[in-house]
Amino acid sequence: MRLDKFLKVSRLIKRRSVAKEVADQGRIDINGITAKSSSTVKEGDQLTIRYGNRTLVADIVRILDTTKKEDAARMYNIVSEERVQDTNTFTPYD
Structure with a gap:
C-alpha cells in the first residue's frame, strides 16, 4: 500500500493530501530511510513521522484498504512518541 494512503486509512494523518505533503517534505522514514508519498509500506515496517514539535515511531501491524475509526x-503499534523542544525559542528571562 502507498504510504500516503496508509497514513490516511490508519488515521495517523487525517487527510491524504496532508500525508502526501508531509512525506514529500522528507519528514517520514520507513525503516530508517526517508520515504516519499508513493513509497510502499508493508506489515513489519517501522515508520518515523516528524510532526511540527514531536516525533512518532510506529510499527505497522496490519494493512487494510478501508477501516472504521474504531479499528x-x-x-x-506506537513504539515511542517524544516532544522536541525548539532551542531557538526566545524567553524573556534569558
Missing part, C-alpha cells in the same frame, strides 16, 4: 488504531 484504525489496530493497524499500528
Whole structure:
C-alpha cells in the first residue's frame, strides 16, 4: 500500500493530501530511510513521522484498504512518541 494512503486509512494523518505533503517534505522514514508519498509500506515496517514539535515511531501491524475509526488504531503499534523542544525559542528571562 502507498504510504500516503496508509497514513490516511490508519488515521495517523487525517487527510491524504496532508500525508502526501508531509512525506514529500522528507519528514517520514520507513525503516530508517526517508520515504516519499508513493513509497510502499508493508506489515513489519517501522515508520518515523516528524510532526511540527514531536516525533512518532510506529510499527505497522496490519494493512487494510478501508477501516472504521474504531479499528484504525489496530493497524499500528506506537513504539515511542517524544516532544522536541525548539532551542531557538526566545524567553524573556534569558
